[in-house]
Amino acid sequence: MALIDIRDLHVSFGEVQAVRGVSAAVAEGESYGIVGESGSGKSTVLRALCGLAPITAGAVTVVNEPLGRRRSAAFHRRVQMVFQDPYASLHPRHTIDRVLSEPLAIHGFADRESRILQALDEVGLGAGFRFRYPHQLSGGQRQRVAIARALILEPRVLLLDEPTSALDASIQAEVLNLLDRLRSERGLTYILVSHDLAVVAHMCERLLVMQHGRAVEELTRDSLRARSAAEAYTRALLSASEGYTPAGATP
Amino acid sequence: MTLLHVDNLRVTFPTRQGPAEVVRGVSFALGRERLGIVGESGSGKSQTGRAILGLTPPPGRATADRLSFDGIDLCRATPRQWRQLRGARISMVMQDPKFSLNPVMTIGRQLIEAARAPRAEAHDRAMAMLDAVQIRDPARVFAAYPHELSGGMGQRAMIAMMLMAEPDLLIADEPTSALDVTVQIEVLRILDRLVEDRGMGLIFISHDLRLVGSFCDRVLVMYAGRVVEELAAADLAQARHPYTQGLLNCLPRIEGGRRPLPTLQREAGWAL
Numbered sequence: 146m147a148l149i150d151i152r153d154l155h156v157s158f159g160e161v162q163a164v165r166g167v168s169a170a171v172a173e174g175e176s177y178g179i180v181g182e183s184g185s186g187k188s189t190v191l192r193a194l195c196g197l198a199p200i201t202a203g204a205v206t207v208v209n210e211p212l213g214r215r216r217s218a219a220f221h222r223r224v225q226m227v228f229q230d231p232y233a234s235l236h237p238r239h240t241i242d243r244v245l246s247e248p249l250a251i252h253g254f255a256d257r258e259s260r261i262l263q264a265l266d267e268v269g270l271g272a273g274f275r276f277r278y279p280h281q282l283s284g285g286q287r288q289r290v291a292i293a294r295a296l297i298l299e300p301r302v303l304l305l306d307e308p309t310s311a312l313d314a315s316i317q318a319e320v321l322n323l324l325d326r327l328r329s330e331r332g333l334t335y336i337l338v339s340h341d342l343a344v345v346a347h348m349c350e351r352l353l354v355m356q357h358g359r360a361v362e363e364l365t366r367d368s369l370r371a372r373s374a375a376e377a378y379t380r381a382l383l384s385a386s387e388g389y390t391p392a393g394a395t396p
Numbered sequence: 397m398t399l400l401h402v403d404n405l406r407v408t409f410p411t412r413q414g415p416a417e418v419v420r421g422v423s424f425a426l427g428r429e430r431l432g433i434v435g436e437s438g439s440g441k442s443q444t445g446r447a448i449l450g451l452t453p454p455p456g457r458a459t460a461d462r463l464s465f466d467g468i469d470l471c472r473a474t475p476r477q478w479r480q481l482r483g484a485r486i487s488m489v490m491q492d493p494k495f496s497l498n499p500v501m502t503i504g505r506q507l508i509e510a511a512r513a514p515r516a517e518a519h520d521r522a523m524a525m526l527d528a529v530q531i532r533d534p535a536r537v538f539a540a541y542p543h544e545l546s547g548g549m550g551q552r553a554m555i556a557m558m559l560m561a562e563p564d565l566l567i568a569d570e571p572t573s574a575l576d577v578t579v580q581i582e583v584l585r586i587l588d589r590l591v592e593d594r595g596m597g598l599i600f601i602s603h604d605l606r607l608v609g610s611f612c613d614r615v616l617v618m619y620a621g622r623v624v625e626e627l628a629a630a631d632l633a634q635a636r637h638p639y640t641q642g643l644l645n646c647l648p649r650i651e652g653g654r655r656p657l658p659t660l661q662r663e664a665g666w667a668l
């Protein structure tokens with residue numbers, strides 16, 4: 146059975162139908178991608194999973210827990226989210242130590258000190274960063290803190306919303322490598338949202354293409370690489386992702 | 397024909413630790429072509445573009461041995477000469493639309509003022525431009541104020557505005573970074589046509605090496621305020637500088653590549 150099962154998910158904000166019938170089944174240990182242009186509903190799918198957006202219709206099951214209006218504390222231990230903007234997602238006046246100890250306190254962990262040190266070590270920051278403030282860190286370091294915060298409760302699932310979109314290419318490579326390594330070491334399951342097809346192709350075995358709140362098509366990494374997309378929209382996305390082709394040069 | 401000469405351009409900001417030079421001796425010449433400036437954030441791309449237009453924010457200071465546009469010495473241009481140049485013969489699309497659209501004027505009025513043409517003609521051209529930058533509802537955007545538009549919409553409106561004046565030189569600072577890839581390609585097509593058909597010179601500033609490589613004729617690669625490499629875009633794959641090579645290699649590829657991704661190993665010598 147799938148670890149995450151999304152069936153005909155609909156999410157509306159008043160008049161706005163942000164997600165209009167999306168289904169996906171993600172197996173344990175899999176990395177599943179969602180790509181699409183801005184406003185296509187990618188973030189809303191993740192937010193609905195976390196309970197940050199209303200599930201208007203459809204059914205979502207995560208680790209055998211059918212999701213209703215409320216998420217249990219156990220859910221938040223198993224499923225964690227990492228957001229795009231490493232600047233906005235950390236409280237500016239909280240030290241890294243405080244950022245990391247809060248989830249541990251909420252969930253009643255005792256061995257906080259050793260967990261914090263371990264988490265900092267795992268994301269490649271080290272103990273020297275423990276008492277710094279977010280403004281004393283670069284964008285890539287902040288995103289490492291956000292990943293450490295998500296990992297500290299030892300979740301099984303990470304929901305990653307454009308985790309490298311705000312980073313320079315060289316820093317993106319470091320963060321993608323970190324996420325890749327953590328997944329294989331810990332057997333984590335990922336849903337990774339990105340507008341960048343190359344990032345999703347690198348990180349995910351399967352992906353869903355979204356447009357205007359709908360699922361356009363689901364592809365495996367191999368079919369993406371073979372350019373065997375069935376839908377015109379996916380092909381347009383593929384061709385635009387390769388860069389610019391002067392008019393007339395297109396076959 | 398050379399449109400712009402830049403010789404030993406330097407931009408300095410005072411800081412508590414003393415003056416910080418953020419552009420350190422940049423030199424290049426631009427013809428009626430597409431010149432890309434790439435580099436990571438903080439490398440000095442935007443400050444280079446702004447200095448050419450005399451828009452270095454105070455208390456920063458820009459100096460150059462030579463800065464000339466179409467025979468005009470920009471280092472000694474009078475305020476009157478600048479007024480005649482900016483927005484008319486030289487335009488700049490800024491990275492953040494918030495800073496270049498007038499917040500208290502509708503998009504339509506700004507477009508018409510930029511057109512330098514009779515009103516009826518300007519109106520038609522404005523609507524055509526909004527359409528050309530793939531704005532689905534041009535009439536709504538025409539009547540809107542900047543704050544009523546999303547980031548991507550604002551960026552498109554700004555590109556439309558810069559193109560209204562049909563400048564001889566366009567400095568485009570990350571003009572498409574807030575746009576979706578498919579729209580981005582359409583905007584590049586418009587810029588391409590202006591270079592090809594009207595002989596406009598284009599400085600295209602971007603952090604996206606792949607995009608610049610496929611769109612521009614020539615590329616300047618900036619690191620810590622300096623141009624570390626200049627090469628034809630077609631030769632990017634054969635770049636010599638380890639920084640340029642590193643930037644290219646660390647990109648994930650749809651067709652698959654190395655895992656883990658190669659990361660950039662910075663060397664102290666690059667910044668000297």
Ligand SMILES: Nc1ncnc2c1ncn2[C@@H]1O[C@H](COP(=O)(O)OP(=O)(O)O)[C@@H](O)[C@H]1O
Binds near residue numbers: 158184186187188189
């Ligand atoms: N909290 C909200 N209230 C109203 N509309 C929203 C809200 N969140 C998202 N939307 C709308 O839902 C649509 C999908 O948004 P989103 O999921 O953020 O797209 P993506 O992540 O693909 O860019 C957009 O039209 C957006 O404006």
Ligand SMILES: Nc1ncnc2c1ncn2[C@@H]1O[C@H](COP(=O)(O)OP(=O)(O)O)[C@@H](O)[C@H]1O
Binds near residue numbers: 442444
């Ligand atoms: N107003 C300013 N005061 C002081 N330093 C500045 C100012 N604007 C930019 N800088 C610094 O100049 C350097 C180059 O900035 P910029 O040209 O914006 O880089 P890029 O566009 O390549 O990201 C950066 O280190 C930045 O911090």
Ligand SMILES: [Mg+2]
Binds near residue numbers: 187188189
């Ligand atoms: Mg989003």
Ligand SMILES: [Mg+2]
Binds near residue numbers: 441443491569
């Ligand atoms: Mg910039």
